[in-house]
Amino acid sequence: MWENVKSFASEFFVTGDPLIYGADISIVLTIIGIVFGLTYFKKWGWLWREWLTTVDHKKIGIMYILSAFLMLFRGGVDALLMRAQLAMPELNLLAPDHYNQIFTTHGVIMILFMAMPFMFGLFNVVVPLQIGARDVAYPFLNALSFWLFFFGAMLFNLSFVIGGSPDSGWLAYPPYSERMFNPGVGQDFYIWGIQISGIGSLMTGINFIVTILKMRAPGMKLMKMPMFPWSVLSSCIAIIFSFPILTATLALLFLDRYLGAHFFTLDGGGNPMMYINLIWMWGHPEVYIIVLPAFGIYSEIVSTFAKKKLFGYKSMVYAMMIISILSFLVWAHHFFTMGSGADVNAFFALTTMLIAIPTGVKVFNWLFTMFRGKITFETPMLWTLGFIVCFLVGGMTGVLLSVAPADFQFHNSYFLVAHFHNTIIGGVVFGYFAGLYYWWPKLFGFKLNERIGKWAFWFWNIGFYACFMPQYVLGLMGMTRRLVTYGWDKGWWEMNLVSTIGAGLMGIAFLFQVWQIVYSVKHLQKDETGDPWNGRTLEWSIPSPAPYYNFATLPQVSSQDEWWEEKQRREREPLSLAPPKLEPIHMPKNSGIPFVMSMFWFAAGFGFVFDWLWLTISGLVGVAVCMLVHSFNYDTDYYIPVEDIKRTEAAIRG
Amino acid sequence: MKRPNALRWFASLSMLVLLLLMTTGCTESMIVLDPKGPIAEQQRDLMIISTILTSLVIVPVLILTVIIVWRYRDRTGRKAKYAPDWEHSTKLEVIWWGIPIIIITVLGLITIKGTYALEPSKPLESDKKPLTIQVTSLDWKWLFQYPEQGIATVNAVNFPEGVPIRFEITADSPMNSFWIPQLGGQMYAMSGMAMTLYLQADERGEYWGSGANFTGKEFAKMYFDVKSTSQEEFDQWVSEVKASSPALTLEGYQQLAEPAASDVKTFSAFPEGLFYMTVTKYASSHNHGLSWEDIQKIKIQE
Numbered sequence: 001m002w003e004n005v006k007s008f009a010s011e012f013f014v015t016g017d018p019l020i021y022g023a024d025i026s027i028v029l030t031i032i033g034i035v036f037g038l039t040y041f042k043k044w045g046w047l048w049r050e051w052l053t054t055v056d057h058k059k060i061g062i063m064y065i066l067s068a069f070l071m072l073f074r075g076g077v078d079a080l081l082m083r084a085q086l087a088m089p090e091l092n093l094l095a096p097d098h099y100n101q102i103f104t105t106h107g108v109i110m111i112l113f114m115a116m117p118f119m120f121g122l123f124n125v126v127v128p129l130q131i132g133a134r135d136v137a138y139p140f141l142n143a144l145s146f147w148l149f150f151f152g153a154m155l156f157n158l159s160f161v162i163g164g165s166p167d168s169g170w171l172a173y174p175p176y177s178e179r180m181f182n183p184g185v186g187q188d189f190y191i192w193g194i195q196i197s198g199i200g201s202l203m204t205g206i207n208f209i210v211t212i213l214k215m216r217a218p219g220m221k222l223m224k225m226p227m228f229p230w231s232v233l234s235s236c237i238a239i240i241f242s243f244p245i246l247t248a249t250l251a252l253l254f255l256d257r258y259l260g261a262h263f264f265t266l267d268g269g270g271n272p273m274m275y276i277n278l279i280w281m282w283g284h285p286e287v288y289i290i291v292l293p294a295f296g297i298y299s300e301i302v303s304t305f306a307k308k309k310l311f312g313y314k315s316m317v318y319a320m321m322i323i324s325i326l327s328f329l330v331w332a333h334h335f336f337t338m339g340s341g342a343d344v345n346a347f348f349a350l351t352t353m354l355i356a357i358p359t360g361v362k363v364f365n366w367l368f369t370m371f372r373g374k375i376t377f378e379t380p381m382l383w384t385l386g387f388i389v390c391f392l393v394g395g396m397t398g399v400l401l402s403v404a405p406a407d408f409q410f411h412n413s414y415f416l417v418a419h420f421h422n423t424i425i426g427g428v429v430f431g432y433f434a435g436l437y438y439w440w441p442k443l444f445g446f447k448l449n450e451r452i453g454k455w456a457f458w459f460w461n462i463g464f465y466a467c468f469m470p471q472y473v474l475g476l477m478g479m480t481r482r483l484v485t486y487g488w489d490k491g492w493w494e495m496n497l498v499s500t501i502g503a504g505l506m507g508i509a510f511l512f513q514v515w516q517i518v519y520s521v522k523h524l525q526k527d528e529t530g531d532p533w534n535g536r537t538l539e540w541s542i543p544s545p546a547p548y549y550n551f552a553t554l555p556q557v558s559s560q561d562e563w564w565e566e567k568q569r570r571e572r573e574p575l576s577l578a579p580p581k582l583e584p585i586h587m588p589k590n591s592g593i594p595f596v597m598s599m600f601w602f603a604a605g606f607g608f609v610f611d612w613l614w615l616t617i618s619g620l621v622g623v624a625v626c627m628l629v630h631s632f633n634y635d636t637d638y639y640i641p642v643e644d645i646k647r648t649e650a651a652i653r654g
Numbered sequence: 655m656k657r658p659n660a661l662r663w664f665a666s667l668s669m670l671v672l673l674l675l676m677t678t679g680c681t682e683s684m685i686v687l688d689p690k691g692p693i694a695e696q697q698r699d700l701m702i703i704s705t706i707l708t709s710l711v712i713v714p715v716l717i718l719t720v721i722i723v724w725r726y727r728d729r730t731g732r733k734a735k736y737a738p739d740w741e742h743s744t745k746l747e748v749i750w751w752g753i754p755i756i757i758i759t760v761l762g763l764i765t766i767k768g769t770y771a772l773e774p775s776k777p778l779e780s781d782k783k784p785l786t787i788q789v790t791s792l793d794w795k796w797l798f799q800y801p802e803q804g805i806a807t808v809n810a811v812n813f814p815e816g817v818p819i820r821f822e823i824t825a826d827s828p829m830n831s832f833w834i835p836q837l838g839g840q841m842y843a844m845s846g847m848a849m850t851l852y853l854q855a856d857e858r859g860e861y862w863g864s865g866a867n868f869t870g871k872e873f874a875k876m877y878f879d880v881k882s883t884s885q886e887e888f889d890q891w892v893s894e895v896k897a898s899s900p901a902l903t904l905e906g907y908q909q910l911a912e913p914a915a916s917d918v919k920t921f922s923a924f925p926e927g928l929f930y931m932t933v934t935k936y937a938s939s940h941n942h943g944l945s946w947e948d949i950q951k952i953k954i955q956e
Contacts, residue, residue, distance in 0.1 A: 173828075408772070412833075
């Protein structure tokens with residue numbers, strides 16, 4: 001009996017690596033700490049009522065961003081481990097198997113469990129406030145999306161200590177990801193982690209399209225909507241068309257692995273190329289999905305800190321919509337080297353280059369928003385300027401990569417690695433940081449310390465260039481990606497060493513950001529105005545943090561920069577102080593079902609991974625029961641009485 | 655006060671990087687920019703042309719960014735105009751829709767021409783008859799078969815200079831990508847298919863090639879030596895291999911295909927039709943429903 005338990009445990013838990021034992025211990029300690037803390041301070045009820053069951057878009061947004069930060073930490077540690085291993089030739093810090101797992105989890109976590117939730121977090125906290133709505137269109141669905149994402153991400157991360165991590169790259173190309181070459185459970189963790197969170201992403205896409213199209217404040221015509229919701233709309237359109245492809249593709253891969261189907265296997269008429277086409281039909285739109293909202297954030301910030309209207313509003317809108325559509329027509333540029341022939345390659349090279357046109361136009365428009373403006377350099381603006389420079393370089397190398405015949409030399413080299421980090425860090429991460437710093441006071445009611453923020457900014461930027469510019473050179477030296485180590489003979493070590501130093505600087509920058517938050521909480525500078533940046537859009541017209549119903553009375557919108565115009569109107573003729581008439585506000589009720597249902601999904605996924613049918617079936621039954629219970633629950637909403645609104649408003653407005 | 659300080663930091667760091675580049679001779683080891691054959695040379699030229707074309711936009715925009723940010727920064731006593739409501743100018747917007755369109759059109763035309771000209775399966779123009787070398791990506795080594803010479807090698811490939819080489823590439827393992835940076839771009843090695851890649855070395859020399867697509871544990875050991883010699887030296891090498899090396903048998907191939915890294919090896923002969931068998935054992939419409947192991951058994955009995 002004891003022998004059985006021992007042999008089960010040695011397969012079930014990941015063993016043998018001191019790094020992992022260290023992580024095991026810290027995970028267990030953290031969990032004990034959290035449980036103890038919650039019990040000691042009697043906070044379980046608070047946690048359940050205020051967070052786990054909430055349907056408030058602002059709280060869901062905060063939970064998204066918090067998860068994204070945790071995942072940024074995990075993915076960042078992965079990155080630092082990789083860079084440490086590559087710092088010098090022939091190092092043996094990480095064994096090949098371990099290294100392969102780390103670059104795989106780094107990619108998956110950074111794109112799917114860091115960038116995506118960070119983006120959804122910003123959608124959640126900003127979009128309803130900017131369009132003058134009281135919540136998203138489907139608050140219950142919104143909570144479900146979050147918890148599906150969260151438990152999907154947890155399932156994926158569990159592979160680190162239980163069963164073993166996936167090791168076939170962030171897109172898991174077959175045949176390497178098939179059972180023939182990859183019999184372990186890591187690949188199944190990959191499939192179910194992404195599947196479960198992917199359902200959440202798709203639902204968020206639907207939710208925000210409906211929110212933006214149907215819930216704008218009276219008077220806010222589409223063409224008077226701020227730029228960020230536009231970018232969210234273009235991104236969500238890409239989500240709802242591309243995520244089903246991902247789900248279908250991974251489902252087929254799962255059938256291959258679980259039931260011995262032959263969609264992508266080498267034998268039995270399977271075709272790995274089909275997977276590669278399908279996964280990139282999702283994968284390429286995906287990178288535009290995450291970068292488009294960043295474009296929206298930059299637009300908001302540039303016009304706020306240049307104190308000037310956004311230049312070329314219409315061009316900006318058309319450019320984003322064109323990018324959203326074109327992103328579906330470029331997927332084959334990820335495998336020019338697979339022998340599709342000149343016709344196919346020429347087509348996809350052209351469509352890829354076309355994307356440079358609207359993107360370039362956007363850069364010009366940002367520049368000319370600053371032109372004749374009055375620019376100040378608070379941290380959100382610094383990140384935006386950092387982005388413009390960084391993204392220009394990344395965009396340029398992107399065009400170089402799109403030249404199909406030259407791509408035969410760039411493909412899978414460090415030139416490519418440098419390019420996509422250049423656009424994803426320089427474009428996406430910088431953008432989300434800019435957005436977070438910009439909207440932080442609205443979220444929490446206090447400002448972050450600017451001085452530490454600037455240190456973080458400069459460490460990030462210098463670290464970035466030191467890390468990735470040498471990688472372009474390494475690509476031209478013939479270094480290919482996913483190498484666990486390299487020899488002294490290749491002449492790659494100087495560039496690799498510089499690159500590792502750069503990665504270290506970015507690690508320090510992250511610590512600055514954490515310190516910045518801790519410091520700012522300790523030295524609380526409350527934002528009394530609700531409008532600390534002299535903003536232009538509706539979210540700045542209400543107190544910080546926003547009351548749970550957002551707007552006591554829905555705003556009447558007549559122009560693009562409604563709040564800016566309103567402030568000018570008030571300057572011209574002081575407000576007639578007759579307070580607007582309050583009416584009871586219709587609000588959604590909290591629900592524990594999203595949390596419970598996602599836990600059942602987690603159980604089902606875990607059952608699939610280990611082929612424990614009893615767990616899978618009970619998990620799926622649990623999911624079905626949750627759906628039924630919610631279908632027959634008619635008690636989902638309530639009205640806030642006018643008295644309560646008056647009391648809340650009086651309290652926050654002093 | 656913060657900004658100029660940080661700027662200086664940044665400037666000194668980039669100088670340091672540049673200095674490192676210059677002094678360590680990294681410019682020489684950028685082998686992709688140091689081509690030794692017609693394909694790699696044309697690809698290098700395309701890289702340079704496209705870099706110049708994109709720089710035509712990027713560099714002025716970078717300069718413009720610095721100027722605008724500097725000129726329109728908020729400070730007391732500033733002379734630059736402030737126009738908070740200026741938000742549209744058809745003329746300007748036409749210009750910056752126009753400039754990228756023109757550049758992309760030019761680059762697009764060059765790319766299309768290059769794509770057809772450099773299609774990897776297109777034979778190279780030469781008065782010499784191309785030499786065929788069949789390449790198989792195995793876990794984790796490269797097998798080269800010379801059907802005309804009847805010899806085979808592992809992790810080393812030799813050929814005469816100035817002769818077009820017709821590489822036929824397949825895989826008996828997860829897909830890989832065959833790359834000799836100084837001779838030209840990559841081609842994927844995929845099972846069930848034989849991809850064609852024409853390359854040629856214009857001068858004698860020793861280069862190296864690698865697998866560029868991740869295939870698992872010992873992937874980082876998939877380098878191979880590339881040697882281009884004179885025709886005579888090549889012929890001599892072939893006869894040496896024939897005289898002194900063992901033959902590769904079917905059993906020997908099976909052992910070779912076992913997942914492991916390998917040293918350089920040479921074989922005086924290989925089983926007839928081995929490459930064809932490797933390709934077709936996966937192109938298995940007629941084997942539908944048979945497992946991978948079953949297929950291997952069938953092929954070996956043939």
